[in-house]
Amino acid sequence: MDFSIDTEQKALRDAARELASRRAPQHGEGDVPVGPAPHDADTWSALAEVGALGLPFAEDVGGFGASAVEVSLVATELGKAGVRTAYADALIAGSLLATAGSDLLESVTDGSALVVPAMAEPDRAWSITTSSVTAEGADDSWKLTGEKSPVPYADAASHVVVPASVEGGLAIFLVEGPTAAGGGVTFDGTAATLLIGPDNGAAALSQAINLGIVTLCAEALGAMEGASTMTVEYLKTRKQFGVPLMSFQTLTQRAADMYVSLELARSTALFAAMAISDDPSDSTTASRAKVVVGQSGRHIGQESIQLHGGIGMTAEYAVGHLVTRLTAIERTFGDTRQHLASLASTLSDHEQVDILS
Amino acid sequence: MQRRLSQEDAAFQQRMRDFFTTEVPADLRERWAAGGEPDPDDMRASQRALNKADLAVPHWPAEFGGQDWTMLQRHIYLQEMQAASVPPPLAFNANMVGPVIAAFGSQAQKERFLPPTANLDIWWCQGFSEPDAGSDLASLRTTAVKDGDEWVVNGQKTWTTLGQHADWIFALVRTDPDAPKKQMGISFLLIEMSSPGVTVRPIQLIDGGHEVNEVFFDNVRVPADHLVGEVNKGWDYAKFLLGNERVGVAPVGSIKRRLADAKQYAAAVQTEHGTLLEDPLLAARIAELEAQVMALELTVLRVAANSREGKPDPASSILKLRGSQLQQDVLELIVDIAGPAGLDWSTDDWEGLAAPTYLNFRKASIYGGSNEVQRQVISSGILGLRG
Numbered sequence: 147m148d149f150s151i152d153t154e155q156k157a158l159r160d161a162a163r164e165l166a167s168r169r170a171p172q173h174g175e176g177d178v179p180v181g182p183a184p185h186d187a188d189t190w191s192a193l194a195e196v197g198a199l200g201l202p203f204a205e206d207v208g209g210f211g212a213s214a215v216e217v218s219l220v221a222t223e224l225g226k227a228g229v230r231t232a233y234a235d236a237l238i239a240g241s242l243l244a245t246a247g248s249d250l251l252e253s254v255t256d257g258s259a260l261v262v263p264a265m266a267e268p269d270r271a272w273s274i275t276t277s278s279v280t281a282e283g284a285d286d287s288w289k290l291t292g293e294k295s296p297v298p299y300a301d302a303a304s305h306v307v308v309p310a311s312v313e314g315g316l317a318i319f320l321v322e323g324p325t326a327a328g329g330g331v332t333f334d335g336t337a338a339t340l341l342i343g344p345d346n347g348a349a350a351l352s353q354a355i356n357l358g359i360v361t362l363c364a365e366a367l368g369a370m371e372g373a374s375t376m377t378v379e380y381l382k383t384r385k386q387f388g389v390p391l392m393s394f395q396t397l398t399q400r401a402a403d404m405y406v407s408l409e410l411a412r413s414t415a416l417f418a419a420m421a422i423s424d425d426p427s428d429s430t431t432a433s434r435a436k437v438v439v440g441q442s443g444r445h446i447g448q449e450s451i452q453l454h455g456g457i458g459m460t461a462e463y464a465v466g467h468l469v470t471r472l473t474a475i476e477r478t479f480g481d482t483r484q485h486l487a488s489l490a491s492t493l494s495d496h497e498q499v500d501i502l503s
Numbered sequence: 504m505q506r507r508l509s510q511e512d513a514a515f516q517q518r519m520r521d522f523f524t525t526e527v528p529a530d531l532r533e534r535w536a537a538g539g540e541p542d543p544d545d546m547r548a549s550q551r552a553l554n555k556a557d558l559a560v561p562h563w564p565a566e567f568g569g570q571d572w573t574m575l576q577r578h579i580y581l582q583e584m585q586a587a588s589v590p591p592p593l594a595f596n597a598n599m600v601g602p603v604i605a606a607f608g609s610q611a612q613k614e615r616f617l618p619p620t621a622n623l624d625i626w627w628c629q630g631f632s633e634p635d636a637g638s639d640l641a642s643l644r645t646t647a648v649k650d651g652d653e654w655v656v657n658g659q660k661t662w663t664t665l666g667q668h669a670d671w672i673f674a675l676v677r678t679d680p681d682a683p684k685k686q687m688g689i690s691f692l693l694i695e696m697s698s699p700g701v702t703v704r705p706i707q708l709i710d711g712g713h714e715v716n717e718v719f720f721d722n723v724r725v726p727a728d729h730l731v732g733e734v735n736k737g738w739d740y741a742k743f744l745l746g747n748e749r750v751g752v753a754p755v756g757s758i759k760r761r762l763a764d765a766k767q768y769a770a771a772v773q774t775e776h777g778t779l780l781e782d783p784l785l786a787a788r789i790a791e792l793e794a795q796v797m798a799l800e801l802t803v804l805r806v807a808a809n810s811r812e813g814k815p816d817p818a819s820s821i822l823k824l825r826g827s828q829l830q831q832d833v834l835e836l837i838v839d840i841a842g843p844a845g846l847d848w849s850t851d852d853w854e855g856l857a858a859p860t861y862l863n864f865r866k867a868s869i870y871g872g873s874n875e876v877q878r879q880v881i882s883s884g885i886l887g888l889r890g
C-alpha cells in the first residue's frame with residue numbers, strides 16, 4: 147500500500163487548490179449566506195475546466211479515465227477552502243449515466259449539463275434499496291409518480307436521475323427539466339427515460355453511491371483539516387488571563403485528540419478512494435469510511451467551535467461554516483447510524499477486517 | 504430519604520401544570536416549542552401572564568413578588584414550565600439583574616426597577632463580555648469616569664444576547680484602573696440603551712440568526728445613582744449573579760421535552776424495517792439519553808435540597824456542565840433523526856430547524872462560564888486541585 151501521489155496527481159491537486167482559493171466564500175462583518183449553498187455556475191465551469199467533473203469515468207464514455215483517488219484530491223481542496231458544490235451529487239449521477247452508456251455524460255463532464263440524483267424521500271430514513279416513487283410504462287415511454295425530497299441543487303439542475311420502484315425491483319430513470327419546489331421534486335405522471343432496468347438498478351445505484359461517499363469523505367477531510375488548522379492557530383494567538391490559550395493544557399490535549407481524529411480519517415478516506423477505484427462495488431469499505439469520517443467530523447467540528455469560544459459561533463468567521471458543512475456531510479448518502487446498521491448486518495461474513503488482500 | 508413527592512408538593516405540581524397548560528396561550532407555547540428565533544412579543548406576553556399570577560420571579564424577596572418556595576418547588580415550577588413549552592421569564596431580568604438589585608441595590612433602585620423588571624416592562628441585557636475579556640472577564644476595559652454627578656462610559660461590550668430588544672443594559676465597567684487587583688476596580692452600572700452614544704451592531708451566528716450584538720459606548724453619560732451597591736465592588740455582585748443559580752442551570756425540563764419530541768419524530772420516520780424508533784441503534788441511543796437525563800434530574804434535586812442558601816455552590820458547575828452536554832446530545836439526536844430532510848434549511852418544520860438549532864446550541868457549552876471553566880471550578884473548588 148502506498149499513500150503517496152504522483153506528479154500528475156500533484157498537478158491536479160495544485161490546480162484544484164488554486165481554484166478553491168479563488169472560489170472560497172468570503173466572510174466578513176455583516177450578513178453572509180449560511181447553511182446549504184446554492185449552485186454556483188462559475189465555480190462549476192471552473193471545475194469543468196480543470197477536468198474535475200469527468201475524472202472517474204472511462205474515456206470511451208466521455209470521461210477522463212482517472213479514478214476516485216483523483217476525485218478525492220479535488221474534493222479535499224474544495225472542503226478545505228469551504229467551497230460547497232454539487233460535486234459528489236453530480237458524480238453519482240454521472241456514474242449512473244456511465245453505466246447506462248448515456249450520451250448525456252459528455253455534457254456532464256464538460257459542465258454544460260448539471261445532473262443530480264433525486265434520492266431522499268419525505269418521512270423516510272435514507273435507503274438505496276427501496277423507493278416509494280413508482281414508474282410505469284415500457285420501452286421509450288415511462289411515467290414517474292411520487293416525491294423525492296430534499297433534492298439538493300434540483301432548482302439548478304438540467305436533469306435528475308431518479309431511482310424508482312418497478313416490477314422486479316429498482317430501476318433508474320432520467321428526467322429532463324425537473325420542476326423543483328420546496329426543496330424537492332414531485333412527479334405526477336412525469337415522463338422519464340429508463341437508464342438502468344431492475345436487473346441491475348440496485349447494484350448500479352450502490353456503486354454510484356460508493357463513489358459519492360468517497361467524494362464526500364474527501365471533502366469532509368478537507369473541512370476537518372481546515373477547521374483543525376484554524377483551531378491550532380487560534381490557540382496560539384488568542385490570549386486570555388494574560389497568556390495564549392495554548393498555555394492551558396486541557397486545550398492543547400484536546401487539539402491533539404482532534405489531530406488524532408483527523409489523521410485516522412485521512413487514512414480511511416484515502417484508503418476508501420483506492421478501494422473504490424479498484425472495486426466500485428465495495429460498499430463495505432465505503433460504509434466503514436463513512437462511519438469513521440462521520441465520527442471524526444463530529445468530533446473535530448464540535449471541538450473547533452468549543453475551543454474558539456464565542457467567535458466560533460459567528461457567521462463572520464470561517465470555522466463555523468466548515469462545521470455546518472461537516473454536519474451536512476454526515477447526514478448525506480446515509481448517516482453514521484445507517485451505515486453502522488448495514489455493517490452490523492454483515493458481521494458474520496468475515497472473521498476479521500482484511501485491508502491488504 | 505423519601506422517594507415520592509409529599510402530598511403538598513404533588514398538589515403544587517398539579518397547580519403548576521394546570522396553570523402553564525391553560526393560562527398561557529397555546530399558540531404562543533407552540534411557537535416557543537418550534538424553536539427558531541424568539542419573538543419578543545411572545546416573551547413579553549408570557550412573562551406578563553406569569554407575573555400576573557405571581558409566577559414570574561418566585562425566587563425574589565417576597566416584597567417584590569417572590570414566593571417562599573422550597574428548592575424542590577422551584578425545580579417543579581421550572582420543570583412544568585419547560586414541559587409545557589412556556590417561554591420562561593427573561594433570564595437577564597429574572598435571574599440576573601433582578602436578584603442583584605434586590606440584594607445590593609438602594610431602596611430607590613429597588614422601587615424603581617424591580618416591578619417593571621418582573622413584568623418585562625423593562626427588557627434588560629447583560630453587558631459583561633468584551634472582545635478581549637471572555638473567560639477572563641476581570642480583564643474588561645470599558646471605563647466609567649466620574650464627572651460631577653454622572654459617570655462617563657467608554658468602551659465596547661460583545662455577545663450581548665437580545666440586546667437589540669433591550670431597554671437597559673447592566674454592565675460591568677472599570678472605575679478604578681489603578682486597583683491592586685483587576686477584580687477590585689470594577690463597578691456594576693445600569694445604562695439606558697437609548698442614551699446618546701450607545702450603538703448596537705448585530706452579530707450573525709452560523710445558524711443565520713442575530714441573537715447576539717456588539718454594544719459600543721462613546722462618552723455615554725449615566726446618572727451617578729445608576730451604580731448598584733458600592734463603587735468598585737461590582738465583581739462581587741457579578742460573582743453573586745453568575746454563581747447563585749443552583750436551580751435552573753440545567754434545563755432538565757426542556758431536555759426531557761425535546762427527548763420526548765425526538766421519540767415522536769423517530770416514530771414517524773419509516774425505515775426498511777419499520778420506523779426509526781424501532782431501529783436498534785437509534786433506540787439504544789434514546790434509551791441511553793433517557794437514563795443520563797434521569798441521572799441529571801436526580802442530581803439537580805439532590806443539589807437543590809442541599810443548597811447553602813444564598814451562597815454560590817460549586818456543585819452548580821456539575822449541573823451546568825452536564826446540562827449543556829445532554830442538551831447538545833439531544834439536539835444532535837434530532838438532526839440524526841431528520842437525516843436527509845435536515846439538509847434543507849428552507850422549511851420551518853422540525854426537520855428544517857433541526858440542523859440550525861443543533862449548531863446554535865453549541866453556544867450552551869461556551870456561554871455562562873464555558874465547560875472548561877466549569878471543570879476548572881470543579882477541580883480547584885471541589886477537589887482542591889490547584890496546580
Ligand SMILES: Cc1cc2nc3c(=O)[nH]c(=O)nc-3n(C[C@H](O)[C@H](O)[C@H](O)COP(=O)(O)OP(=O)(O)OC[C@H]3O[C@@H](n4cnc5c(N)ncnc54)[C@H](O)[C@@H]3O)c2cc1C
Nearest residue numbers: 452453455456629631632637638662664866870871873875
Ligand atoms: C451565543 C452567546 C451568547 C452570549 N451572551 C452573552 C451575554 O448576553 N452577555 C455577556 O456578557 N456575554 C455573553 N456571552 C459571552 C460568553 O460568556 C463568552 O463567550 C464566554 O465567556 C467565553 O469567552 P470567549 O468567547 O471570549 O472565549 P475565550 O475565553 O477566548 O475561550 C476560548 C476557549 O478557551 C477556553 N478557555 C479560556 N480560558 C481557559 C482557562 N483558563 N482554562 C481552560 N480553558 C480556557 C474556553 O473554555 C474556550 O473553549 C455569550 C456568548 C455566546 C456564544
